[in-house]
Amino acid sequence: MPDWVTTMASILLNISALLGVFLTIFALISVLERKILGRMQNRYGPNRVGPFGLFQPVADGIKMLIKEDVVPARADKVVHFLAPILVAATAILTLGVIPYGRNMTPFAIDGGILFFFAVGSTTELAVFMAGWGSNNKFSMLGAMRAIAQMVSYELPLILTTLPVVMVVGALSPDAIVSAQGGYWFGILPHWFVTTPWGAAAFILFFVSGLVESNRTPFDVPEGESEIVAGHMTEYSGFKYATFFLAEYFGMFAISGLAVTLFLGGWHAPIAVLEFIPSYVWFFLKLSALLFVYIWVRGTLPRTRVDQIMNFAWKFMLPMAFTCIIAAAVWHYQGRGLAGWLWSLAVIAIIYQTLSRLLETKKKFAPRTYRFAE
Amino acid sequence: MNSVAFLAIAIITLSGALAAATLPKLIHAALSLVIVFVGVAAYFFLLGAEFVGLVQIFVYIGAVAVLIVFTILLTRRDSVNDRGVNWGGVIVALAVFGGLLWIILNTTSLALPAPQTEPLTVKQIGESLMTNYVWPLQCVGLVLTVALIGALILVMEEKRER
Numbered sequence: 227m228p229d230w231v232t233t234m235a236s237i238l239l240n241i242s243a244l245l246g247v248f249l250t251i252f253a254l255i256s257v258l259e260r261k262i263l264g265r266m267q268n269r270y271g272p273n274r275v276g277p278f279g280l281f282q283p284v285a286d287g288i289k290m291l292i293k294e295d296v297v298p299a300r301a302d303k304v305v306h307f308l309a310p311i312l313v314a315a316t317a318i319l320t321l322g323v324i325p326y327g328r329n330m331t332p333f334a335i336d337g338g339i340l341f342f343f344a345v346g347s348t349t350e351l352a353v354f355m356a357g358w359g360s361n362n363k364f365s366m367l368g369a370m371r372a373i374a375q376m377v378s379y380e381l382p383l384i385l386t387t388l389p390v391v392m393v394v395g396a397l398s399p400d401a402i403v404s405a406q407g408g409y410w411f412g413i414l415p416h417w418f419v420t421t422p423w424g425a426a427a428f429i430l431f432f433v434s435g436l437v438e439s440n441r442t443p444f445d446v447p448e449g450e451s452e453i454v455a456g457h458m459t460e461y462s463g464f465k466y467a468t469f470f471l472a473e474y475f476g477m478f479a480i481s482g483l484a485v486t487l488f489l490g491g492w493h494a495p496i497a498v499l500e501f502i503p504s505y506v507w508f509f510l511k512l513s514a515l516l517f518v519y520i521w522v523r524g525t526l527p528r529t530r531v532d533q534i535m536n537f538a539w540k541f542m543l544p545m546a547f548t549c550i551i552a553a554a555v556w557h558y559q560g561r562g563l564a565g566w567l568w569s570l571a572v573i574a575i576i577y578q579t580l581s582r583l584l585e586t587k588k589k590f591a592p593r594t595y596r597f598a599e
Numbered sequence: 600m601n602s603v604a605f606l607a608i609a610i611i612t613l614s615g616a617l618a619a620a621t622l623p624k625l626i627h628a629a630l631s632l633v634i635v636f637v638g639v640a641a642y643f644f645l646l647g648a649e650f651v652g653l654v655q656i657f658v659y660i661g662a663v664a665v666l667i668v669f670t671i672l673l674t675r676r677d678s679v680n681d682r683g684v685n686w687g688g689v690i691v692a693l694a695v696f697g698g699l700l701w702i703i704l705n706t707t708s709l710a711l712p713a714p715q716t717e718p719l720t721v722k723q724i725g726e727s728l729m730t731n732y733v734w735p736l737q738c739v740g741l742v743l744t745v746a747l748i749g750a751l752i753l754v755m756e757e758k759r760e761r
Binding site for chain 1: 649
């Protein structure tokens with residue numbers, strides 16, 4: 227067999243495995259999310275199609291595919307058409323650099339982390355294309371909001387990956403995962419989330435990930451009650467499904483990166499459990515994070531736009547810088563117990579000072595309604 | 600293989616550039632400019648300069664393109680059909696083209712095979728940035744910080760006037 231045939235075959239295998247696995251997870255999570263949300267809101271959730279409503283995604287898929295594809299008459303046809311494709315393509319590309327198990331990185335390059343963020347940053351342009359191409363005020367507003375919050379939260383997102391990259395000394399996800407192998411006393415894993423700077427960075431990263439994937443506490447770009455699904459207002463049928471898919475794929479990608487960076491990737495939590503295959507651990511951690519996404523959605527109300535922006539620039543950004551300093555302290559104190567305590571001290575002091583400075587001393591009285599009563 | 604890729608990327612990049620120069624709607628032109636940026640990034644990948652290619656995508660598509668699009672959106676109300684031929688621009692473009700052509704024709708070593716170079720890793724780039732080029736790096740950082748603070752001050756003054 228010639229050389230290029232094997233190369234092409236391996237590339238195609240990688241792509242089909244990636245798409246197959248994540249489309250299945252997407253179908254599963256779309257029904258599980260509604261089930262879990264239903265449970266949290268004291269109702270059943272979907273339970274009509276198939277056993278326990280498990281075939282709901284099939285019904286949804288058929289519905290989406292046979293719906294009429296409506297394109298507004300004054301819309302920019304080409305841009306309107308290209309936007310969902312670009313959104314989905316970037317979301318799928320970012321999934322490629324994550325190590326799913328031992329030697330299971332579909333697209334292993336030296337600058338994998340950089341690739342993730344470089345490709346991820348093109349989503350903003352796609353969202354803009356969707357909003358502008360629809361030629362609709364609501365769409366444009368939604369796209370503006372989406373871009374504003376994505377640009378603002380990209381900063382803490384990238385700055386919180388920096389300490390991990392600096393401590394490991396490499397930009398490739400595989401090197402980062404293998405640096406987190408090994409255990410103290412066979413129980414405590416060497417995951418970065420067990421260090422103070424790692425824990426702080428993980429929380430910041432997770433919140434930024436929530437914003438980047440436009441999930442509920444930060445879903446002002448979509449805000450059904452005010453701007454009717456934002457940049458997706460003028461999309462119907464399969465194009466809307468593509469946006470939906472891209473949102474979930476983005477969520478998988480950002481959670482996968484969080485697992486890779488802070489939760490030890492595919493490593494087992496205890497040395498004894500290492501006989502279980504590595505990909506099982508990865509997907510267990512991924513589903514735990516996805517459950518938290520759904521949990522947060524079922525718990526928190528939507529925030530305001532100015533609250534999101536203030537939070538990004540006044541709290542997230544300084545704390546992200548603090549994580550870098552704390553990681554440096556941890557490194558120069560010999561990465562042992564002393565470093566652990568020192569970096570905890572750094573983070574605690576700056577966190578306290580910051581929250582003192584940001585306290586507005588506003589008293590919240592019970593809300594009074596002028597016209598509604 | 601490489602020359603085929605080179606030609607394909609060249610055709611895509613040049614058609615993107617042509618579209619950016621000729622399309623009547625400014626937003627369309629800006630979006631075609633993005634194709635040019637992707638093409639340049641693809642050339643960096645083809646040359647084995649992974650890091651530079653990724654930074655090209657990151658900075659030019661993620662930031663510069665969004666910036667251009669936003670400036671067009673926020674500053675212009677008449678977005679359709681007012682692009683005549685800008686003769687000054689034509690002269691500048693011709694001058695740049697002529698200069699490049701003159702330099703390329705005066706370069707003798709065009710036909711020589713390229714010397715074998717090791718592909719640069721991100722680590723090497725970082726080390727040379729932090730040792731040999733630390734002063735330029737700091738200067739760039741200073742300029743960017745000044746720009747950031749300047750932008751903030753502009754916005755704040757606008758608020759006070761109201």
